Amino acid sequence: QSALTQPASVSGSPGQSITISCTGSSSDVGNSDSVSWYQQHPATAPKLILYDVNKRPSGISDRFSGSKSANTASLTISGLQAGDEAHYYCCSSATGNTRNLFGPGTEVTVV
Amino acid sequence: QVQLQESGPGLVKPSETVSLTCTVSGQLINEGYFWGWIRQPPGMGLEWIVSMHYTGFAYYNPSLRSRVTMSIDTPTRQFFLNLTAVTAADTAVYFCARQWEPGRFDIWGQGSQVIVS
Numbered sequence: 001q002s003a004l005t006q007p008a009s010v011s012g013s014p015g016q017s018i019t020i021s022c023t024g025s026s027s028d029v030g031n032s033d034s035v036s037w038y039q040q041h042p043a044t045a046p047k048l049i050l051y052d053v054n055k056r057p058s059g060i061s062d063r064f065s066g067s068k069s070a071n072t073a074s075l076t077i078s079g080l081q082a083g084d085e086a087h088y089y090c091c092s093s094a095t096g097n098t099r100n101l102f103g104p105g106t107e108v109t110v111v
Numbered sequence: 112q113v114q115l116q117e118s119g120p121g122l123v124k125p126s127e128t129v130s131l132t133c134t135v136s137g138q139l140i141n142e143g144y145f146w147g148w149i150r151q152p153p154g155m156g157l158e159w160i161v162s163m164h165y166t167g168f169a170y171y172n173p174s175l176r177s178r179v180t181m182s183i184d185t186p187t188r189q190f191f192l193n194l195t196a197v198t199a200a201d202t203a204v205y206f207c208a209r210q211w212e213p214g215r216f217d218i219w220g221q222g223s224q225v226i227v228s
Contacts, residue, residue: 034214038157045206045219046149046157057217089157093213098170100147100159100214 003028004090004103011109017078020106022090023071028101030071034093037066037075040105041086049088050075077108085110113137115207117223128195129225133207135188141165145210146183148192150203151222158203162210163190197227 004024012018022029022037029035035053038046048057053073054066063078073092077084090103119131133146140146147162161181163169169181180193194201205223208216 032214034212036214036216038216045221046216047219048215048217051211051215051217087156091157091159091214091216097213099172100162100210102149102157102159105156 003094004092004101006088006090006103006106008104009107009109011111012077012080013111014080014082016080017076018080018108020075020077020088020090020108022073022075022092022103024073024092024094024101025071028071028092028094028099029068029073032093032097034097035066035068035073036091037064038089038091039084039086040089046089080110082110084108113209113218115209115218115220117205117207117220119205119223119225121224122226122228123197125198125227126196128193129197129201129227131192131194131205131207131223131225133190133192133220135190135209139185140183140188140190141185146190147208147210147216148181149206149208149216150201151206152200152203160192160194160205197225199227201225202227 037050040046050066053068087105123129145162148160161171178195183190207220209218211217
């Protein structure tokens with residue numbers, strides 16, 4: 001059972017923006033700058049899309065952005081596209097960087 | 112470019128030990144990163160298992176610590192996961208990954224399916 005919580009599903013229309021939350025505690029998200037987000041399409045490995053709360057790896061679209069307030073981190077996808085349909089997982093370091101915690105994942109649907 | 116490739120037995124009997132190997136190509140394994148294992152049960156989310164530096168320093172998921180051993184072989188550019196006393200709950204796809212910093216797994220293998228039955 002994950003110590004981080006995410007909504008099970010979020011949906012949006014093409015071109016819209018959606019936001020996925022990742023809520024933890026002062027032991028993880030609240031005291032960590034090491035919050036990352038992963039995109040996973042069916043039957044593929046997860047792909048890093050954000051790290052250190054709001055930094056994008058090379059090659060990741062600027063339609064993906066991140067933020068954090070208190071114990072909650074957020075991923076925003078703007079200009080939603082059909083290819084954004086996937087599961088999204090947050091990940092935070094915890095307990096003084098001695099643990100990695102994944103959220104339960106959020107399924108994004110483009111309707 | 113850096114690539115990771117898992118290999119494993121596929122099918123394991125309950126109570127046995129599953130051994131997985133991750134082979135790194137495109138870089139040396141002792142270049143300052145951590146290397147880790149993450150698993151994903153069927154239809155479920157990701158669960159971090161363990162991360163290790165090539166020097167041997169490691170940290171573990173407390174819920175799995177008693178059954179997990181990780182090791183690194185620098186010359187062969189491989190690292191390994193042993194999970195003992197497996198049950199059906201250990202059925203999952205097991206991913207190896209490069210950990211750039213806490214929480215940041217930037218390169219992943221394609222995954223190795225392990226079925227306990």
